[in-house]
Amino acid sequence: MLKKIFPPIHPEGIIFGVIFAIVTTILWQLHASLGIVGSIFTAWCLYFFRNPDRVTPSDSDLVISPADGIVQSITDVIPPEELDLGKEKLTRVSVFMNVFNVHVNRIPINGTIRKIHYHKGKFFNASLDKASIHNERQCFMIEHASKAKIGFIQIAGLIARRIRCDISEEQTLRAGQRFGLIRFGSRVDVFLPKGVNPLVIEGQIAVAGETVLANLKSKEEQRHGEIR
Numbered sequence: 001m002l003k004k005i006f007p008p009i010h011p012e013g014i015i016f017g018v019i020f021a022i023v024t025t026i027l028w029q030l031h032a033s034l035g036i037v038g039s040i041f042t043a044w045c046l047y048f049f050r051n052p053d054r055v056t057p058s059d060s061d062l063v064i065s066p067a068d069g070i071v072q073s074i075t076d077v078i079p080p081e082e083l084d085l086g087k088e089k090l091t092r093v094s095v096f097m098n099v100f101n102v103h104v105n106r107i108p109i110n111g112t113i114r115k116i117h118y119h120k121g122k123f124f125n126a127s128l129d130k131a132s133i134h135n136e137r138q139c140f141m142i143e144h145a146s147k148a149k150i151g152f153i154q155i156a157g158l159i160a161r162r163i164r165c166d167i168s169e170e171q172t173l174r175a176g177q178r179f180g181l182i183r184f185g186s187r188v189d190v191f192l193p194k195g196v197n198p199l200v201i202e203g204q205i206a207v208a209g210e211t212v213l214a215n216l217k218s219k220e221e222q223r224h225g226e227i228r
Contacts, residue, residue, distance in 0.1 A: 013049020054209030056176030082117035083151035151191035
């Protein structure tokens with residue numbers, strides 16, 4: 001129960017938490033109201049870097065959401081060249097993270113990382129479509145045992161100014177494993193293989209490491225939904 005109320009903190013969060021706490025201590029010495037503001041920001045900092053465990057489905061053919069947030073868009077676009085996924089349009093599922101979401105990102109499917117490419121760019125609002133082209137981003141391509149290739153991209157946002165990657169090329173990883181984070185508010189795009197339809201709907205809330213985005217073997221048509 002305590003672990004659910006007080007989830008683990010990502011190591012980067014501990015560093016920031018200490019910095020915020022030191023500043024807050026100084027603010028308390030200056031004025032109580034400033035100290036209260038500092039305490040709120042320190043608590044938010046620790047909350048932002050929370051790193052809870054997740055229960056990932058064990059089916060190796062499932063594509064799992066790499067990020068917490070809202071499924072902002074599902075569209076067919078030509079993937080970036082750096083993903084090495086060809087020049088045909090593929091279905092892209094974009095998950096937008098606001099500053100209150102968990103920002104630790106997770107591997108979307110079992111496989112081997114074949115490509116990692118960092119692209120230095122700008123910091124437009126990550127919810128804008130042009131962010132996928134102009135913003136700073138970290139691109140990955142993972143190859144499944146079936147030889148299917150899935151691309152996923154960490155995209156920095158208006159406030160997010162740092163992308164952290166904790167994996168390397170040719171690593172074999174499992175869906176749901178942590179691989180990095182973005183701070184503070186950003187987006188993760190997932191490019192599905194040709195012919196694989198998403199099993200989520202625009203506007204749906206996704207949970208990193210748990211929500212199924214697609215099934216490589218499913219023949220189900222793209223889903224639709226409505227607000228109720």
